[in-house]
Amino acid sequence: MTTGKEQAGIDHSRDDDAYALDRNTVAAILYAVDVDDRDRLAELMEPLHAADIADLLEQINPYDRARLIRLYDREFDGEILSELEEGVREEVIRVLRPDVLADAVRDLESDDVVDLLEDLEEPDQETILGALEDAERVAAQQALSYPENSAGRLMQREVVMAPEHWTVGQAIDHLRASEDLPEDFYHIILVDPRLRPVGYVTLGKLMGTKREVPLKDIAEEEFQTIPIDQDEEDVAYAFKQYHLISAPVVDQDGRLVGVITIDDAMAVLDEEHEEDMLRMAGVDEDSSLSDTIAETARGRATWLLVNLFTAILASFVIDFFADTIDQMVALAVLMPIVASMGGNAGTQTMTVTVRAIATRDLTANNALRVLVREISVGALNGVLFGLLMALVAGIWFGVPMLSAVIGVAMVLTLVAAALGGILIPMALDKFNIDPALASGPFVTTVTDVVGFFVFLGLAGMVLL
Amino acid sequence: MTTGKEQAGIDHSRDDDAYALDRNTVAAILYAVDVDDRDRLAELMEPLHAADIADLLEQINPYDRARLIRLYDREFDGEILSELEEGVREEVIRVLRPDVLADAVRDLESDDVVDLLEDLEEPDQETILGALEDAERVAAQQALSYPENSAGRLMQREVVMAPEHWTVGQAIDHLRASEDLPEDFYHIILVDPRLRPVGYVTLGKLMGTKREVPLKDIAEEEFQTIPIDQDEEDVAYAFKQYHLISAPVVDQDGRLVGVITIDDAMAVLDEEHEEDMLRMAGVDEDSSLSDTIAETARGRATWLLVNLFTAILASFVIDFFADTIDQMVALAVLMPIVASMGGNAGTQTMTVTVRAIATRDLTANNALRVLVREISVGALNGVLFGLLMALVAGIWFGVPMLSAVIGVAMVLTLVAAALGGILIPMALDKFNIDPALASGPFVTTVTDVVGFFVFLGLAGMVLL
Missing domain, CATH: 1.10.357.20 (SLC41 divalent cation transporters, integral membrane domain)
Structure with missing residues (x-):
C-alpha cells in the first residue's frame, strides 16, 4: 500500500513480488506504443519511478524499447539513464534524439553524470560531455581522472562545511543565507583552517541545539574520512561497518574534496555482492539479462x-x-x-x-x-x-x-x-x-x- | 588515512585489508588481558569503534573473550552488543555483570534494543527487558509483537512530523523549540489531520528555503510508505530501488507509526545477500566463524x-x-x-x-x-x-x-x-x-x- 503519489503499475502486495512491475501495466504501456498513443503512454508512465521505467525498458525486447523511447521522447528523464544497466543504456543513448539526451543529462547531479559516463564507450562519452555546461563538463572530466572504482568517482563535489570554531547559531544563519545548498545533505562537515575535516554535525542535532553551543560540542563521536583513491568496495565496507550516513572524502594532504553519501555506498555494496555471487558461479559479472x-x-x-x-x-x-x-x-x-x-x-x-x-x-x-x-x-x-x-x-x-x-x-x-x-x-x-x-x-x-x-x-x- | 579521532588499531592502508583489525593491536590487547592491566586495556580499546570491538571479540577464542570482558567491564558499551553476532552475543551477555549489562542496554536506541532482543533466548530476553526503564520496556515488547523480519521490527518509533499545511518557518521554529528530537533524523514527514503521511521534506532543503514557503512546495517528488508488516527484504529492496534515505512506516489504516532509515535497510540488504550466498552453497545461514x-x-x-x-x-x-x-x-x-x-x-x-x-x-x-x-x-x-x-x-x-x-x-x-x-x-x-x-x-x-x-x-x- 502506498499513499502520497499513487504508485500505479507497481505491485504493492506483500508477497514476494512486492515492488515488481505489474504485468497489466506493462501490457497497457506496450499497447499504447503499438497504437502510437503518446498521451496514453505519458499517462501510464507518469506514476512510475525512474528506476521502474529503467526496469521496464530492460524487460521488454529491443524493438519495443526503441519504439517506446521514440514515442516517450520529450518526457525522457535523465534519471532513467542513471538507472539503466550498461548494455541497454548504450542502446537508449543511441536511440534518443540529441536534444532530448542533452536535456536529460543536464538534469543529473555530478556523481550521477560520472556514473553514467564511466560505463560508456568513447563516442557516447563525447555525446554526453558535449551536452553539459562548461563547468559541469570540467568537473565530470576531473572526476573521470580518478581511478575507476575509487572514492573519487563516487563522491559528490558539492559539500557543506563550517569552520570548527563556529557555534550552532552561526551555522544556522550561514545555511539560511546560502543560495546554492546541494539537493541532499545531512551533515555539516567541520574543517580546520587548512580545510581538513575534523568532525561533523548532523542537521538533526543542529536543529535541536541552542544557538550559543559550539558546533564542536555536538559533533558526532565516530568520524571517518575516506581517502580519494580508496577502492569503492572498502568505502562500502566502511559505511556498513561504522553505520555512516555520509563521509567526507580527502585528498593526499587530508583536505576536504567531496562527500560520499550512504545511498551510493549501498549501491556499491549491492554491486559487490552481485559480483561475488556471479564470480563464484563462473558468470561474467558484467553480463545482464538483456545481453544477446x-x-x-x-x-x-x-x-x-x-x-x-x-x-x-x-x-x-x-x-x-x-x-x-x-x-x-x-x-x-x-x-x-x-x-x-x-x-x-x-x-x-x-x-x-x-x-x-x-x-x-x-x-x-x-x-x-x-x-x-x-x-x-x-x-x-x-x-x-x-x-x-x-x-x-x-x-x-x-x-x-x-x-x-x-x-x-x-x-x-x-x-x-x-x-x-x-x-x-x-x-x-x-x-x-x-x-x-x-x-x-x-x-x-x-x-x-x-x-x-x-x-x-x-x-x-x-x-x- | 583517518583524521579526527585517531583510529589506532585499524588498518587504514589502501590494500584489501583496509578496515581490518590490525594484528599488533590485537596482540597488545591480549597481552594487557594476560597481565590483568585494566588501564592499558582501556587505553588500547578507546580508539576502537564498537563495531571493531565486536569483531575483535568474535575473532579471539572464548577463554580470552571472557577474560577481556571481565577486565573491560565498566567501559563496556551497549553498542558493542548490537554489533556482535548472535552466538558470541549470548556468551557475552552471560559473562557481563548484571549491572554493567543493564547500563549498556539502557544506552541503546529503540530499534537497536529490539534487534538485540529478537535473537536472544527467553531467559536472556528477560534479563535485558528487566534492565530497561518501564516506557522503553513496553515499547520494546510492542515491537516484538510484530512478525519477525517485518518493517515493524526494523523501524524506530521516534518520528519527526509536521502538518502538511505548515510553512518552512513554522517547521523550523517548531524544531528549534522541541526538547526531545531523535538522535538522527534527516526528514520531516508531512501528515494529514488523520496522521497519514503525505510526503516528506529533507532537512537540507528546509535549511535552504525561505520561511514563508509552504512545506508542500519543497516536498520530495518521490515518496514511499512502508506497510508495518512488509517483509524486511522488500523494505531493503525499496530503499535500494528508490534511493530512499528514510521512509515512514504506516499501520493498516495508513497512519504513521514509525520510520525506517537507510542504515538499517543497508544492514538488511547485506544480511539478505549473505543468506542467499550461503544458502546457494548449502550452508546454514545462521552459522558463523565462532560456532563450535x-x-x-x-x-x-x-x-x-x-x-x-x-x-x-x-x-x-x-x-x-x-x-x-x-x-x-x-x-x-x-x-x-x-x-x-x-x-x-x-x-x-x-x-x-x-x-x-x-x-x-x-x-x-x-x-x-x-x-x-x-x-x-x-x-x-x-x-x-x-x-x-x-x-x-x-x-x-x-x-x-x-x-x-x-x-x-x-x-x-x-x-x-x-x-x-x-x-x-x-x-x-x-x-x-x-x-x-x-x-x-x-x-x-x-x-x-x-x-x-x-x-x-x-x-x-x-x-x-
Whole structure:
C-alpha cells in the first residue's frame, strides 16, 4: 500500500513480488506504443519511478524499447539513464534524439553524470560531455581522472562545511543565507583552517541545539574520512561497518574534496555482492539479462573452458586406474558419489571463507583457529557420511571391503575439501586476486582429483 | 588515512585489508588481558569503534573473550552488543555483570534494543527487558509483537512530523523549540489531520528555503510508505530501488507509526545477500566463524545429506549402464566430464536466475524470452564444447563414434542444464520457497542424471 503519489503499475502486495512491475501495466504501456498513443503512454508512465521505467525498458525486447523511447521522447528523464544497466543504456543513448539526451543529462547531479559516463564507450562519452555546461563538463572530466572504482568517482563535489570554531547559531544563519545548498545533505562537515575535516554535525542535532553551543560540542563521536583513491568496495565496507550516513572524502594532504553519501555506498555494496555471487558461479559479472545470446554464451564460455580443463584433469586420474575399474565396475558406479560429496563440502567451506574475507571476519588473528576448525568439521562429517555411505554400498554391492574403501575415501576427500575450501581463497586473497573469482574451479579440481585418486587407489590396493 | 579521532588499531592502508583489525593491536590487547592491566586495556580499546570491538571479540577464542570482558567491564558499551553476532552475543551477555549489562542496554536506541532482543533466548530476553526503564520496556515488547523480519521490527518509533499545511518557518521554529528530537533524523514527514503521511521534506532543503514557503512546495517528488508488516527484504529492496534515505512506516489504516532509515535497510540488504550466498552453497545461514565444531558440522551436514541422496540417484543411472561400462572402460573415464560441464553450466544459469528474481529483473513480462535465451545459450555452448570434447576424446581414445557420442551428450546436457537452471528456481519462487535455498542440489541432480543417462545411453546404442 502506498499513499502520497499513487504508485500505479507497481505491485504493492506483500508477497514476494512486492515492488515488481505489474504485468497489466506493462501490457497497457506496450499497447499504447503499438497504437502510437503518446498521451496514453505519458499517462501510464507518469506514476512510475525512474528506476521502474529503467526496469521496464530492460524487460521488454529491443524493438519495443526503441519504439517506446521514440514515442516517450520529450518526457525522457535523465534519471532513467542513471538507472539503466550498461548494455541497454548504450542502446537508449543511441536511440534518443540529441536534444532530448542533452536535456536529460543536464538534469543529473555530478556523481550521477560520472556514473553514467564511466560505463560508456568513447563516442557516447563525447555525446554526453558535449551536452553539459562548461563547468559541469570540467568537473565530470576531473572526476573521470580518478581511478575507476575509487572514492573519487563516487563522491559528490558539492559539500557543506563550517569552520570548527563556529557555534550552532552561526551555522544556522550561514545555511539560511546560502543560495546554492546541494539537493541532499545531512551533515555539516567541520574543517580546520587548512580545510581538513575534523568532525561533523548532523542537521538533526543542529536543529535541536541552542544557538550559543559550539558546533564542536555536538559533533558526532565516530568520524571517518575516506581517502580519494580508496577502492569503492572498502568505502562500502566502511559505511556498513561504522553505520555512516555520509563521509567526507580527502585528498593526499587530508583536505576536504567531496562527500560520499550512504545511498551510493549501498549501491556499491549491492554491486559487490552481485559480483561475488556471479564470480563464484563462473558468470561474467558484467553480463545482464538483456545481453544477446552470443554475448551471454561468450560470457559463460570462459569459465566452462576452465572447467573443461579441470574435468579432463580429473579424468586422467580415472584413466590411470582404468584397469582397476575394468575389474570391478561397481567402482565406476560409486566414484562420482565421493567426488560429488567432496565438491559440495569444498564449496561450503569456500563460500564461508570468501564471505569471511569480504567482511574482515577472517584475518591473521584467527586464520589458524578457523583452519583447524574447518579441518575438524571436514573430518567429523567425513566420518559421518563415510559410515553412511559404507552402509549404503554394503547393502547395494555386498562387498565389505568396498564399503571400507568408500568410507575411508569419504573421510580423506572431505578433509581435502576443507583444506582446499579455506586455503585456496586465502591464498588468492594474499596475492590480491579476488577470492570469489577463481576459487570455485580450483576447489572442485582438488576435490575431484583427491576423491577419484583416493577411492580408486585404495580400491586397487585392497580389493584386487 | 583517518583524521579526527585517531583510529589506532585499524588498518587504514589502501590494500584489501583496509578496515581490518590490525594484528599488533590485537596482540597488545591480549597481552594487557594476560597481565590483568585494566588501564592499558582501556587505553588500547578507546580508539576502537564498537563495531571493531565486536569483531575483535568474535575473532579471539572464548577463554580470552571472557577474560577481556571481565577486565573491560565498566567501559563496556551497549553498542558493542548490537554489533556482535548472535552466538558470541549470548556468551557475552552471560559473562557481563548484571549491572554493567543493564547500563549498556539502557544506552541503546529503540530499534537497536529490539534487534538485540529478537535473537536472544527467553531467559536472556528477560534479563535485558528487566534492565530497561518501564516506557522503553513496553515499547520494546510492542515491537516484538510484530512478525519477525517485518518493517515493524526494523523501524524506530521516534518520528519527526509536521502538518502538511505548515510553512518552512513554522517547521523550523517548531524544531528549534522541541526538547526531545531523535538522535538522527534527516526528514520531516508531512501528515494529514488523520496522521497519514503525505510526503516528506529533507532537512537540507528546509535549511535552504525561505520561511514563508509552504512545506508542500519543497516536498520530495518521490515518496514511499512502508506497510508495518512488509517483509524486511522488500523494505531493503525499496530503499535500494528508490534511493530512499528514510521512509515512514504506516499501520493498516495508513497512519504513521514509525520510520525506517537507510542504515538499517543497508544492514538488511547485506544480511539478505549473505543468506542467499550461503544458502546457494548449502550452508546454514545462521552459522558463523565462532560456532563450535559440532555446531558447524551439523549446519553443513543437512545439505551434504541431501547431496548424498542426489549423488546416489545419479549413481543408479550409472549402475543401470554397468554392462555398457564393463565393455568399454573409456566411458567411465569420460562420463564425469559431461556431468561436470552440465553441473557448471546449470549453476551459472541458476545463479543468474536467482539473482534476477531477487532484483525483480525476471518477471512474468520477460520470463519466456529469458527462457528461450538461456536454452539458446546452452545449445550454443553445448555445440562449442561438444566439438572441443569430441576432438579431445578423439585424440585420447581414437574411437570416432565415442567422439560423436560425447559431443552429442554435451549438447543435450547443456540444454538440460539451462532448462533446469532457470525452471527450478522459478518454480520454487512460484511456491514461495526461497529459490536460493534449494536450487543447487536440484539443478545438479538434473545435470548429473541427464549427463550420465544421455552419455551412457547413447554409447550403449551406438558403440556396442
